[in-house]
Amino acid sequence: MIAGMFRRARLGIRLTLLFLLALALLSPEWPAFGDPGYRLNTLIAPETRFDFVGWTTQALLDKLRGIRDGRGDDPAAKANKELVLTFLDQLGQAQVLEGDIERVYADPTVADPAAATAEMQAEVDALRADLRARQPRAEALVQQQVAVLLREEGLTVGGQIWPPVFMKMTPTPYMLIVSPRDRIAQVNYASLVPGLSTADKEALEQAIFDQLDLSALVVPIGGLGTYPAMIAESDSIYWLTGTTAHEWTHHWLSFHQLGVRYLASPEMRMINETVASLVEREVGPEVMARFYPITGVRMRFIPLSSVPLYNRASLNAPSPLQPFDFSAELSATRVTVDALLMVGKVAEAEAYMEARRQVFVSHGYAIRKLNQAFFAFYGGYAAEPGGAAGANPIGPMLRDLRAASPSLRDFLVEVAGVTSYDDFVALHERIVGAAVGDAP
Secondary structure (H helix, E strand, C coil): CHHHHHHHHHHHHHHHHHHHHHHHCCCCCCCCCCCCCHHHHHHCCHHHECCHHHHHHHHHHHHHHHHHHCCCCCCCCHHHHHHHHHHHHHHHHHHHHHHHHHHHHHCCCCCCHHHHCHHHHHHHHHHHHHHHHHHHHHHHHHHHHHHHHHHHCCCEECCEECCCCCEEEECCCEEEEEEECCCCCCCEEEEECCCCCHHHHHHHHHHHHHHHCEEEEEECCCEECCCCEEEECCCCHHHHHHHHHHHHHHHHHCCCHHHHCCCCCHHHHHHHHHHHHHHHHHHHHHHHHHHCCCCCCCCCCCCHHHCCHHHHHHHCCCCCCCCCCHHHHHHHHHHHHHHHHHCCCHHHHHHHHHHHHHHHHHCCCCCCCCCHHHHHHHCCCCCCCCHHHCCCCHHHHHHHHHHHCCCHHHHHHHHHCCCCHHHHHHHHHHHHHHHHHHCC
């Protein structure tokens, strides 16, 4: 009995510490309370705002169960790897069924969609109940697997990963992104509840355009640096391992100058996100090679958090080269838009973006709206050449820094101390310039 009391006391203390850590790591990726954008806030219905405190409290309770159930698990054991893959396979089955149900409800020829989908809904309910029971342990195993690679990179304090790798797969909130019309910059944003209809998104974006003369876009997100990190539900182990590493990097940076200044400027946000994407791109494949090796198929690993969700499903699939280079075309579009806005041609830039959107749609890229807010959000991820960042030099400079750093840890330690864009430029000159000077 006494031993049981001590175990419960330790669990209680651990939960308290994790809750305090979660509060300390309230991510700069979601809106600060007391934001001065009063007029914007009046356009957002209170019931559409995401409840971070409620989500975090429930998530920590779920994670405590994962710690309890997974104590002593070997992340490399074959049975445990199969447990994770079976969980993801079942999640995929549930998502397919849910998509089928949504299509039935959207079909105007179906008189009674509830009756037509009753059998499928019962199957979904059973799958979801089983998934809820097994999710904490499956996530705990993935957390351990990512932590193994981070530890080998030397990213420890006293031999331990700090902060601990902590994530939860969940329906993620939508993000409302707001940019001026005469330039591309994320000047405001808000987190909205999952499940908003397209009509609701369009209405909010149009109200911001009409009443505030600002560009707005409601975007889906793949992950969010709350604590535990939010990871969008996906049956892809590539997605899960990479995004877990990405969001952990935000947690780690939150204890350093770069992370603290996430919101200081668009450049600082871009440096933060690109650093996290570079870690994702490096650690994700290492986790896959160590714990989930696939024979016979060579997969292209692309940092999934750095690209729009609408086309993620096809990016990591083995496929022949396509003549339409989406990333290059999007980059060229951004360069042209920047040039038009620089000389004050706002209407022309917006008409050009709509024309380009239609080109992208004709090639299978279902972009709902292409505007300044689109580029302000997606342009913040520049781990790969091209894309929505256009000609911005931050991405290439960070890739140069990583190439000139002897290890991932050295790269992170150096960039973590950056306090401004000018500071970043000076760091690049000091490290990359020195490496170039030393070259034969």
